[in-house]
Amino acid sequence: MTMAERVSFFNGRLQEYQSSVSFDAASSVFVAHFIKGREERLAYFRSIAANVKPGGLLILADLFGDKSSPEFARLLNAWLFSYASHGVSSEELIQDRTHVERDVAFIPESELVALLKEAGFSSPLRFYQTYLFGAWVATRDV
Template sequence: MINKPYNPEMALAYEKNARISIPTYDALFTMAQAYFRMQLGEKEASLLVVGAGGGNELSAWGPSNPNWSFTGVDISEEMLKIAKHKAAQLDIESRVTLIQGTMDDVQPSDAKFDAASCILVLHFVNDVKEKLKLLQTVKAHMKPGAPFVLVTAYGDPQAAELQDRLQVWKSFWLDAGTEPKRVQDMVEGGGIMKISFIPEKEIECLLTEAGFTHITKFYVTGLFGGWMCKAD
């Protein structure tokens, strides 16, 4: 239960920074929605949103899909306040349940989810075994054949390819008017490189091991990639 008022300054900063770091941020949600719509059709559907803080999945998918209901999970109380505020603004509160915590706090149920998303979450989980556990837990809450979208930072930290993409990411911030010293500090200070990068092939292997099939990469911008697949 999120009772305290949300922080509008934090909400604005989050929205601004996400769109600088990922210039195709809004297109990402449009693409994910298109995949879900093709899989779900017009039926009533329950969606699990892992990392729902900020409420952007709710904003992007809630108003135009009145047959969808959402269960959102996030560890951050502050970010869930933003999601709750957005749900109220969009008048979709009756279709939204928000849970502060991790996937371990989502109670098992016979009524499993028709679809799920995990957008910009996995790279905050450092241990590969914990990444696998998260994906396995998500899959366990999904109906057989249900569509899943995963978006995360990816790449081999030791490879030149990731370093080249890092330069592009830096240019996003410079083009947005960020001071060069601050951009360099964001890299050298460990900000962006503190998140857990793993190679693309390893991400696909984790999805397979977790029980997902039909794994297809559908999205790339800068440091981030997206995969669509189905629960086996």
């Protein structure tokens, strides 16, 4: 069986997706941090939960952080410094910083964990972090 025979494509918002089967796992990579507003982000996570079997896993990777904390500023500056050290021009660095500050809806980890729990996932556990990027694994409630 080819990959094309095993995969079906859906073009639209996850909140509109209806599957006839539940999945063992789901992943969300660099999506949720662009969703502004608590209720819309909660609806996104609930849509994932609705399509995952009880006991199934969610792997989530997103930007996160409390913008008002001193740690946030340090991590953002360290990330941009690291980025700049790879030969990025000053203009591109300014554009990227503006994009991050304007378009990313940062939330503290405690709020992210609370949203995941409210959406139907238990025991969210951060297993990775570099600068402001984090990754969590959570289990769909039984």
